[in-house]
Amino acid sequence: MTKYLHIAHPDNFILPLCDFIIKSKELEDHKFLFFSNQIEDRNYPLNSVFYISSPIRKNLINNLILFYRLCNFSDVIIIHGPTAAIFFKIFPRFTKKLVWIIYGHELYSMIHGIKVKRGILIRDSTKFTLKRAKKHLTHIEGDSILANKILESKAVFHYSPIYLSNVVNTDAFAPTKIEKKIKILVGNSNSPNNDHHTIFNELKKFENNIEYILSPLSYGNDLVYKETVKKTGSYLFGDKFKTIENFMPINEYNKVLSDVDIVVFNHWRQEAMGVTLTLLSLGKIVYVNPNTTSYKSLKDRGFKIFDNNLLFLNGPTIQRDVLDNKSLLEKYYSKEMLIASLKSLKI
The missing domain is CATH 3.40.50.2000 (Glycogen Phosphorylase B;)
Structure with a gap:
């Protein structure tokens, strides 16, 4: 059975997805590594969710060990946006397992040369990591095409709605009838x-x-x-x-x-x-x-x-x-x- 690792910042998109996947009987062997330990206790099952400790530099050795162990155990590593780039620069062997969920804004930051506040190391590590992704997970194929063009990469597009915010209910579907006003x-x-x-x-x-x-x-x-x-x-x-x-x-x-x-x-x-x-x-x-x-x-x-x-x-x-x-x-x-x-x- 394929083992999946999601690496993400725990935000309003990620946390509902994490809850959904962990509770789903159809999606097994998905683990999450959150780049923050400053979130409320959500009573996740044992060994399903792990945390990079903050501040990262102060806990660097333990964070690197945790990152290496989880990546080494996984068959597919899914990064949500340009997350954990420096860690993949340190352990480049794991990029052969890499799937990148494209948010979109990071593409235009690269196109327009928007500076990253934390400097050139972050920017170069991000390009290094994203360029080596084997697949792009997104519902916008054009974003995958654009990413490959920007990075001169050859990642394969894989369709997915990605987040529950993109899952819709059509029970209230009622086509607009245009009136005078x-x-x-x-x-x-x-x-x-x-x-x-x-x-x-x-x-x-x-x-x-x-x-x-x-x-x-x-x-x-x-x-x-x-x-x-x-x-x-x-x-x-x-x-x-x-x-x-x-x-x-x-x-x-x-x-x-x-x-x-x-x-x-x-x-x-x-x-x-x-x-x-x-x-x-x-x-x-x-x-x-x-x-x-x-x-x-x-x-x-x-x-x-x-x-x-x-x-x-x-x-x-x-x-x-x-x-x-x-x-x-x-x-x-x-x-x-x-x-x-x-x-x-x-x-």
Whole structure:
């Protein structure tokens, strides 16, 4: 039986996945090595979850011994994002077992030469490690193609929804019916990557067809950009412009999403996939930047997702057919697919 080791930072994506895998009767021999021991006790079974002790340098010898022992025992090593790069530089033999879950943001950091705060050692170790990955685990094939291009590597793409945040329930699927007045969601956070201002300026000419524009601004930490979005939205649309500035319980947030008609994202790179899938599962008409790897990936699999330029040219009152999205979501973004993609992962 194949033995799997996940190496990750225990965040809001990783911990639910860890819980799911450990409790699943279909996924055996998965262990987790977390690069932090500063998390609450979750009562994991014995020998299923291990921790790199902090501070890492102070506990370096014990951390290296633990890393070596777990990697040596495993057949497949799955790193979630660019994690543990220096450890693989120290023990390069383990890269022959390596599978890299691509987050997306790390690709663009490499493209644009964004400096890593901890310096050149981290940056070089990251490239050294990621270049040697044998497989890429992602649901966006374009990210795998881009990674191989950037790193001049030959990793094989392996499809997976990856996280429970990408697993959707289609019970509430109800295709949007366009009326005379449209409720529009613009962006998903207060990050400049959303490019709210371009969308606002394009939508201004269709103001008479708009009931309201809603922009969630609770996520992210660019408070200056957040204020410019609020000022621009209010200036252009007055009382028709609304924001979400506080975090909401997920059920309450999904209720808000269910009330909108169309969604407009203009991120210049792959981003906001979790909320995009949720919106598709609700039957919403979703417009995105066509230059992203996520747009191409979804279109290639048959999803009804639309080029922003169609909206900017024709306005928001055009009815779009999204019926096929329900069956496609059930095929590609179900728990069954998540389990199957992990069970079939081999080196």
